[in-house]
Amino acid sequence: MTDTNIELNNTIYQRMKKIITLFVLSIAFGSTLLAQGKYFTRDGNISFFSETPVEDIEAHNKKATCVLDDETGTLEFAVLIKSFEFEKALMEEHFNENYMESNEYPKATFKGKILDYAGVRDSGFPPGVELKAQGTMMIHGVEKEITTTGYVTRDGENMQLKSSFVVKPEDYNIEIPNTVRDNIAKEIAVNVDAELKPLKK
Amino acid sequence: MRSLRSIFFIAVFAFSTPLLAQEGSLLDLLPEDDEPTEDFATAGFKTTRIINGQSFEMNAHGVLDFKISHRFGTVNSGAINAFGLDNALMRIGLDYGVTPWLNVGIGRSGGSVKYYDGFVKARILRQQTGKKNIPVHLLWVSDMAIDGNPVNNPELQPYLFSNRLYYTHQIIVGRKFSDGFSLQLMPSVVHRNFVPNKQTSNDVFVMGVGGRVKLTKRVALNAEYYYVLPNQLDPNVNYTNSLSIGFDIETGGHVFQLHFTNSRGMVENGFMTDTQGDWAAGDIRFGFNVSRVFTVYRPKD
Known part of the structure; x- marks a missing residue:
C-alpha cells in the first residue's frame, strides 16, 4: 500500500x-x-347558535382539536360532529342523522393561516388587535374558502384563540326541509375559544 | 466518493420529507389520542316502537314521549264501514326516560276492548364502537296489562281481579347494521293468569322479528312479525300470527307511523296472542301511531 x-x-x-x-x-x-414552535389543544370549545322566532338552538363541543404553528401562523382545527351536545336529545339526533350526516362526514375541519401573524407575534400579541384568518373550512364534506376574524393572546406559556363567524347551512349542502324551515336559522353563529399549550415531543 | 456523497444526500432528503409533510396537516403532529371516543349506534329506529312492539331505541333521559295510536276496523268490512275507518280502537300512552338506560310507560287502550298497561324497559347493552366494541343492542322489556272489559258470564262470577292480568317479558337483541338497515329479534313469553280451557296454555312463547329500511332521511319502511310457537293458544279460535308493515314519517318533533296490520291490540299480550286477522282474506286494519316528545328534565353532564 x-x-x-x-x-x-x-x-x-x-x-x-x-x-x-x-x-x-x-x-x-x-x-x-x-x-418546535407549535401549540395545540384537544379540548377547545366550539359552540353554535341558531336563533329564530320559533326556536333557539344551541350546541357545544368541548373536544375540538387545534394546532397552531407559531413560526408561520398556520392553523388547523378539527372537530367531531358527534361530540356536539344539545339541550334536547332529539335535536342532537336530528343534527347528526338528518343535517350533518355525521356517520358519513364525521368531522368538520379548518385549515388556514393567520394573516400578518409574525408582526403581531413579534410585538408580543398586544391586546385588542383583531387578526384575520384565511383558509378552507370543511363541513358536511363540502370545502369552502373563508376569511374570518379573531383574537390571539398569549397567557404565560399558553396561547388563547378566539373567533366568531357565521356559517350558512346552504353553503355546505345542508338540506333543511320546508317543515322546519322556520325553526333553523339561515345563518348560524359559531364561536371558537381554545387555549393552546406548547407541543413537546 | 461520488457514491458516498449521493448516499448522504439521499439520507438527508429521506429525513427531511417529514418536514415537508407537516405542511399537509399540522394535526398529524399530535400523538394518538389516548382516550378513544365512545361511538354509539343511534337512531336505528325513528321511535321506540317498530309498529306494535318495542324497538331497541329508548327515550333519552328526561324525555317524555306522548303516543297516540289508532287501529281502525278491518279493511274487508266493506264500503258501508268506510273500509274500517268507522270503527277505531285507540291507545293513549306516556313513556318516560327515567335514566339513560331505563324507560317506563303507561297506557290506556279504549274502544271495543279496554285495557290498562304499563311497562319497564331496560337497556343492558348498547351497540357501540371505539372504547368498547359491542355489536348489538340488548334490552329487557316487562309489560303488564289489565283487562278492563266487563265480564257478564254468570258462570265466571265472582270474577277475580287476578283473572284480568297479563304479563309479557321480552328480550330484544338488535343491531343497526347500517344507516339504512336495522334488524332485531324479540324472544318473548306472555303469561295469562286466566285461560278459557285446559288446551290453552297460560304461558305462550313467541318469537318476534322486526326491522326497518330507511327510504329517505325522514321516511323509513318498517315491518314486524310475531311467530307463536304451536299448540299454545285456544284450538277453538282461529288465531294468526301478527304481521305489520308500515312507514315512519318524521317531521321534526313528531314521528308519524302509518301502517297495515292484522292485529287489533296495541299492547304485547294483545297483538302477540290475540291476533285473528288473516292477511290473505284482507282481514287487516289501517292504523297509525303519533309520537311527540317533550324534554321535561335536562340531565346535567
Missing part, C-alpha cells in the same frame, strides 16, 4: 464519520424539530 492510498483511506474514513454523525443527528432531532 502506498502513502497516497493510506491518505485517501483516511479522508474517506473522516468523511464517513461526518456522514454517520449527521445521519444520527437527523434521526435524533428530526422529530423534535417538527414540534
Whole structure:
C-alpha cells in the first residue's frame, strides 16, 4: 500500500464519520424539530347558535382539536360532529342523522393561516388587535374558502384563540326541509375559544 | 466518493420529507389520542316502537314521549264501514326516560276492548364502537296489562281481579347494521293468569322479528312479525300470527307511523296472542301511531 492510498483511506474514513454523525443527528432531532414552535389543544370549545322566532338552538363541543404553528401562523382545527351536545336529545339526533350526516362526514375541519401573524407575534400579541384568518373550512364534506376574524393572546406559556363567524347551512349542502324551515336559522353563529399549550415531543 | 456523497444526500432528503409533510396537516403532529371516543349506534329506529312492539331505541333521559295510536276496523268490512275507518280502537300512552338506560310507560287502550298497561324497559347493552366494541343492542322489556272489559258470564262470577292480568317479558337483541338497515329479534313469553280451557296454555312463547329500511332521511319502511310457537293458544279460535308493515314519517318533533296490520291490540299480550286477522282474506286494519316528545328534565353532564 502506498502513502497516497493510506491518505485517501483516511479522508474517506473522516468523511464517513461526518456522514454517520449527521445521519444520527437527523434521526435524533428530526422529530423534535417538527414540534418546535407549535401549540395545540384537544379540548377547545366550539359552540353554535341558531336563533329564530320559533326556536333557539344551541350546541357545544368541548373536544375540538387545534394546532397552531407559531413560526408561520398556520392553523388547523378539527372537530367531531358527534361530540356536539344539545339541550334536547332529539335535536342532537336530528343534527347528526338528518343535517350533518355525521356517520358519513364525521368531522368538520379548518385549515388556514393567520394573516400578518409574525408582526403581531413579534410585538408580543398586544391586546385588542383583531387578526384575520384565511383558509378552507370543511363541513358536511363540502370545502369552502373563508376569511374570518379573531383574537390571539398569549397567557404565560399558553396561547388563547378566539373567533366568531357565521356559517350558512346552504353553503355546505345542508338540506333543511320546508317543515322546519322556520325553526333553523339561515345563518348560524359559531364561536371558537381554545387555549393552546406548547407541543413537546 | 461520488457514491458516498449521493448516499448522504439521499439520507438527508429521506429525513427531511417529514418536514415537508407537516405542511399537509399540522394535526398529524399530535400523538394518538389516548382516550378513544365512545361511538354509539343511534337512531336505528325513528321511535321506540317498530309498529306494535318495542324497538331497541329508548327515550333519552328526561324525555317524555306522548303516543297516540289508532287501529281502525278491518279493511274487508266493506264500503258501508268506510273500509274500517268507522270503527277505531285507540291507545293513549306516556313513556318516560327515567335514566339513560331505563324507560317506563303507561297506557290506556279504549274502544271495543279496554285495557290498562304499563311497562319497564331496560337497556343492558348498547351497540357501540371505539372504547368498547359491542355489536348489538340488548334490552329487557316487562309489560303488564289489565283487562278492563266487563265480564257478564254468570258462570265466571265472582270474577277475580287476578283473572284480568297479563304479563309479557321480552328480550330484544338488535343491531343497526347500517344507516339504512336495522334488524332485531324479540324472544318473548306472555303469561295469562286466566285461560278459557285446559288446551290453552297460560304461558305462550313467541318469537318476534322486526326491522326497518330507511327510504329517505325522514321516511323509513318498517315491518314486524310475531311467530307463536304451536299448540299454545285456544284450538277453538282461529288465531294468526301478527304481521305489520308500515312507514315512519318524521317531521321534526313528531314521528308519524302509518301502517297495515292484522292485529287489533296495541299492547304485547294483545297483538302477540290475540291476533285473528288473516292477511290473505284482507282481514287487516289501517292504523297509525303519533309520537311527540317533550324534554321535561335536562340531565346535567
